Amino acid sequence: MSGQVSELLRGVQRGAEDRRRWLRCLRRALQSKETQQEFVRLDGAVRTLVGLFTCSLPDVQLEAARCLHELSHSSDAAVAEACVPVTSYLLTYLSGHSVELMELCLYTLGNLVVESEVVRKKLLPQGIIPVLASCIQSPHEAVLEGLGYVLSQLLQAKEAPTEIVPLVLDSILPQHMLRLVCSGLKFGTGAAVEFAWCLHYIVCSQTANVELRSLGAVPALTSFLCDIASVISQSDSEGLELLICPVLRCLSNLLAEETGCEVQPQDERLLVALFIIMQCYLQQHPFMVPESLWLLNNLTADEPFFCSALLSMDLLPALLQLLPHSQTVSMLVLTVLCNIAEKGPAYCQQLHQQAALPLLLHILVVPDPEVVGQCLELLYLLFLHWPEVAVDFVRQGGHQTLEQHQNTPELQERVRALLDMALQPLGASVLSSSTALSTFS
Numbered sequence: 001m002s003g004q005v006s007e008l009l010r011g012v013q014r015g016a017e018d019r020r021r022w023l024r025c026l027r028r029a030l031q032s033k034e035t036q037q038e039f040v041r042l043d044g045a046v047r048t049l050v051g052l053f054t055c056s057l058p059d060v061q062l063e064a065a066r067c068l069h070e071l072s073h074s075s076d077a078a079v080a081e082a083c084v085p086v087t088s089y090l091l092t093y094l095s096g097h098s099v100e101l102m103e104l105c106l107y108t109l110g111n112l113v114v115e116s117e118v119v120r121k122k123l124l125p126q127g128i129i130p131v132l133a134s135c136i137q138s139p140h141e142a143v144l145e146g147l148g149y150v151l152s153q154l155l156q157a158k159e160a161p162t163e164i165v166p167l168v169l170d171s172i173l174p175q176h177m178l179r180l181v182c183s184g185l186k187f188g189t190g191a192a193v194e195f196a197w198c199l200h201y202i203v204c205s206q207t208a209n210v211e212l213r214s215l216g217a218v219p220a221l222t223s224f225l226c227d228i229a230s231v232i233s234q235s236d237s238e239g240l241e242l243l244i245c246p247v248l249r250c251l252s253n254l255l256a257e258e259t260g261c262e263v264q265p266q267d268e269r270l271l272v273a274l275f276i277i278m279q280c281y282l283q284q285h286p287f288m289v290p291e292s293l294w295l296l297n298n299l300t301a302d303e304p305f306f307c308s309a310l311l312s313m314d315l316l317p318a319l320l321q322l323l324p325h326s327q328t329v330s331m332l333v334l335t336v337l338c339n340i341a342e343k344g345p346a347y348c349q350q351l352h353q354q355a356a357l358p359l360l361l362h363i364l365v366v367p368d369p370e371v372v373g374q375c376l377e378l379l380y381l382l383f384l385h386w387p388e389v390a391v392d393f394v395r396q397g398g399h400q401t402l403e404q405h406q407n408t409p410e411l412q413e414r415v416r417a418l419l420d421m422a423l424q425p426l427g428a429s430v431l432s433s434s435t436a437l438s439t440f441s
Helices: 002-013 016-029 033-041 045-053 058-072 077-082 084-095 099-115 117-123 128-135 141-155 160-169 173-182 189-204 209-214 217-232 241-256 268-281 288-300 304-312 316-320 327-341 345-353 356-363 369-385 388-395 398-403 412-422 434-440
Strands: none
Touching: 002 016, 002 033, 002 045, 016 058, 033 045, 033 058, 033 077, 045 058, 045 084, 058 077, 058 099, 077 099, 077 117, 084 099, 084 117, 084 128, 099 117, 099 128, 099 141, 128 141, 128 160, 128 173, 141 160, 141 173, 141 189, 160 173, 160 189, 173 189, 173 209, 173 217, 189 209, 189 241, 209 217, 209 241, 217 241, 217 268, 241 268, 241 288, 268 288, 268 304, 268 316, 288 304, 288 327, 304 316, 304 327, 304 345, 316 327, 316 356, 327 345, 327 356, 327 369, 345 356, 345 369, 345 388, 356 369, 356 388, 356 398, 369 388, 369 412, 388 398, 388 412, 398 412
């Protein structure tokens, strides 16, 4: 192996006539992990490649860039750190005119920062954030997508909240990322997907949400979800889930913080959009359902507007149909229903009138204590605010189903409390005899 790599290096160092051919051979060889490691150990190998990358011959430069890109794919931090001498040049060429070279530089940078904190520490003082900010107004989709890739890798670094996010926020990047995400339907989704994840990582850093809200992120992303739902309801939606998913997460997390009602969108179209997304992707991409329900949960948690809208727009049946879908989905649906029930008697009355109880009785027989526990929380709220639910619960044999969980340690206390509520005189009046009550005494 060592002899082969040395021979390739000597070939690259020979006259310009055969240099491109040797570089192409080297590029193919560098697809091997072992060759990558051997190459960076050879004295002068990386220096030679950097020299060819910075030469004035465009064809040679491009082949050298491809070799560097292959090196950057290594999962070995030592290989990434051996490439540190080229980082300043990679940044320099991002202001060039060759779209192909810029794209190669961006993906090489993105790959290098994944594997090495040393590389990231080198790039920050070299000005990678200002350089990326100068590229984000590029008209080329390939450049923007590569730029988004670099940023998404940087923003996932462990030091991002303290060292990288502040630099990004001080630049023009956030406003342009938001613009590119929200124009993803018009100009291609590749870059929009990358920048949507970038926004998500910024929000998850919990250091920048005020700044993002000040840029209008909440209304912009809300409007975008409404627009995208109108598209997927009319045409093929395959591929758009890659964009919708990070947008849902970003908006969910922005709304999860207690920031006051001034940032809460009060747009009924958003509810419709969420149900369209869930209906569209339920079969082919079921992971989109919990993503949508998490946003619905955050919308309904403290805001009566969306609870009222969900009921008045007759969306409850579609929500209830999701209950048996999966454990995760069941938990989220039950949580949303609890959000609604917490709003008081009028809301609990509507839940009862729209036949929630029979489905809840079915949920009580599932073998999952966590799901049953969340169902018990919902029943407690319904019994508390609208006692007629307790009457119907006993009439339909719900107390007998509850009895099955009396020996489940994590449910015992709540089961007893619910039985006490349900079997008070109002709830117990439907029983045919006092004998039936004896089992709960």
